[in-house]
Each structure stands twice: as C-alpha cells, then as structure tokens.
Amino acid sequence: MQKSKRTIKPIPEEFKSLKEASDFWDTHDVSDYWGETQEVKFRISFGKEPKYIALEDEIARKIFKTAKKKHISLETLVNVWLKEKLLQIGA
Numbered sequence: 257m258q259k260s261k262r263t264i265k266p267i268p269e270e271f272k273s274l275k276e277a278s279d280f281w282d283t284h285d286v287s288d289y290w291g292e293t294q295e296v297k298f299r300i301s302f303g304k305e306p307k308y309i310a311l312e313d314e315i316a317r318k319i320f321k322t323a324k325k326k327h328i329s330l331e332t333l334v335n336v337w338l339k340e341k342l343l344q345i346g347a
Contacts (some may be wrong), residue, residue, distance in 0.1 A: 264288050
C-alpha cells in the first residue's frame, strides 16, 4: 500500500490569536505532527462561580449602605455575614 504524498505545512512558531490557532487545528490533523509534540505540565485554576439569590428590596438597600460605609464590596460583606452566621449555628 502506498502512502499518499501530501504536503504537510509546518506548525507556526507562534499563533497571533486563539482564533488563528483554532483555525489551524480545525484544518490540520495532529497525528501528522505527533513527532513534534512534547509532554507539558500545567495547572488550571477555576475562579469561583457566582451564585445569585433574590433579596428583599429593604434588605438589599441596608446591605448596600453598610458595605459602602465599611468600604468593602457587597459580595465581601454578604460572605462575611453568612460565614459568621454559619459558625454561630455550627454548620
């Protein structure tokens, strides 16, 4: 069985954008470049995913006012208060 004689373009030294890299690999087969690959190690850290809850208007106003007075974000204030409450109830 004869191998096809197709020309394989070299992998660019650097891609200018994620889209450019994506376009390249959408039209090229990684198995053609297997000899050029190497093992790499990396870490991925995912940020916290926000959770949304509805607040009564009066409660929200008081929280906003308190956070502004304390010069902290609304999220920080709510998290601190909830942690304190959970410690109080032993959760």
